[in-house]
Amino acid sequence: MSITLPTFPGRQVHAYPFHRMARSVPDYRWWRPLLTVLTAAGLFCGLTLLAVVVMLVVGAFVPAVSVSVDRxxxxxxxxxxxxxxxxxxxTICLLWPAAALGVRWGGRRPAGTLLSTAGRLRWRLFPKPLALAAALFLVTSAVSLLLPGNEGPTGGASAGNGGGGDVWLLLLVVLAVVPIQAAAEEYAFRGLLMQVIGSWLRHPAFAILMPVPLFVLGHDYGIVGQIDVAAFAVAAGWITWRTGGLEAAIVLHVVNNVGVLGLGAVGLADPNATDLPLAALPFSLAFLLAYSLLVVRWFPAAELPPSGTAGRR
Incomplete structure (x- = not known):
């Protein structure tokens, strides 16, 4: 059954660790997580199809929209x-409502349980990880770009994007949509899948590692890029379990994607690249390692489930 334990005045922490939150409902059954995944997958496919149809209808009146969708x-x-x-x-953003409704309808539990052991996003925990991730990304990216043979696309931003207007429009799209897209991926992979696996397998290593291949398959890169994506997934899964919520992983994902696509918008990187330069891999891994170790130290212990209770669930 679901138990909440008082920690200090005005705050309660769920007795279940994050990856076991699917078991927090009183009427938990082993098949509910499976139904949750099937419901979420069906909703995502349906919402994606609906989005394509809507855009094609709009494209019938606005040819530029139709061209963009086709390409x-x-x-x-x-x-x-x-x-x-x-x-x-x-379209990736649609993972968010699909996962939330899948948990609500298939798992019969609040969608907020996908976010943290508190059942919600803990907004006050965002500022320090955001500053840390941004600083680490800037440092590692700057050093990486200075490496011989890794200067980014030649010709500058205008050569890559077709004009300064496109640069600003690209940056606007990146800043407006990427945070939602990154959060949606975390909602699905570190939220939904971790908790589904964790409902069946108690040890957190299973919940952290088993979704990694699916996350890698969703990114069409070469071997070096796949190693980087896999390392990212492991780091995001570990900090999600360790901090009891998605906040730190969302920050990591947002900063990484905004940074990479932002560099691509101004011509310092190729957003269409199908692999990561081997020389850049150590810097990316250093970024992930430093962020993971530091952000875990910063998260208050009171936000984590009591170890003596959580370990038995």
């Missing part, structure tokens, strides 16, 4: 095109 769905999709980028990121 975004083709093998020649260009992430330097604001319209295509907005459409592709927007």
């Amino acid at each position: 975004a769905l083709s093998e020649d999709a260009d992430l330097r095109d604001p319209g295509q980028l907005a459409f592709l990121l927007g």
Whole structure:
């Protein structure tokens, strides 16, 4: 059954660790997490199809929209095109409502349990991780860009994007949509999948590691890029479990994606690259390691489930 334990005045922490939150409902059954995944997957497919249909209908009246959608769905999709980028990121954003409704309808528990052991986003925990991630990304990216053979695309931003206007529009799309897209991926992979696996397998290592292959498959990169994506997924899963919520992982994902796509918008990186330069991999891994170790130290222990209770659930 669901138990809450008082920690200090005005605050309660759920007795279940984050990856076991699917078991927090009184009428938990082993098949509910499976039903949750199937419901979420069906909703995501349905919402994506609906979004495509809506955009095609709009495109019938606004040809530019139709062109962007057609190109975004083709093998020649260009992430330097604001319209295509907005459409592709927007479809990923649909993971958020799909996961939330899947948990609500299939798992019969509040969608907030996907966010943290407190059943909500702990907003006051965002500022310090955000500052840390931004600082680490700037430092590691600056050093990486200075490496020989890793200077980014030649020709500058205008050569890559077709004009200064596109640069500003790209940056607007990145800043407006990427935070939602990154949070939606965390909602699905570190929220939904971790808790589904954790409902069946008690040890957190299973919940952290088993979703990694699916996350890697969702990113079409070469071997070096896949190693980087896998390391990212492991780091995000570990800090999610360790901090009892998605906040730190969302910050990591947002800063990483905004940084990479932002660099691409101004011509310092290629957002269409199918792999990561081998020389850049150590810097990316250092960024993940430093952020993970530091952010865990900063999160207040009171936000975590009591170890003596959580360990038995």
